[in-house]
Structure formats: structure tokens, C-alpha cells
Amino acid sequence: MSVDKVLDIAKTITTLKIKLQQSKETLSKTMLITPKHKSIAQIFKPNFGENS
Secondary structure: OOHHHHHHHHOOOEEEEEEOOOOOOEEEEEEOOOHHHHHOHHHHOOOOOOOO
């Protein structure tokens, strides 16, 4: 898949960030809903780009 196509798909992905009032902790959730979103899901994993 081309870089331009990946970027076009990534622009449509939403990430929700919620700050908990009591603990001040911030929770984050990336919404990968469509099949196109799921096709690039690996780039949203915390260890993406690390050498194994």
C-alpha cells in the first residue's frame, strides 16, 4: 500500500482521550472501525517500528 493511501486512511481515524477527574489519569482509545482502518492497524501499536 502506498504511503499516500495510508496517510489518507489515517486522516479518518479518531483517537479519544479522556482525563479521569479523580486520578488525573488520561485514557486513550484509537477507534479503528472500518476495514480500511483495520488494514493499517499495526501502525497504531505501541511497539510499531521497533526491531525485534
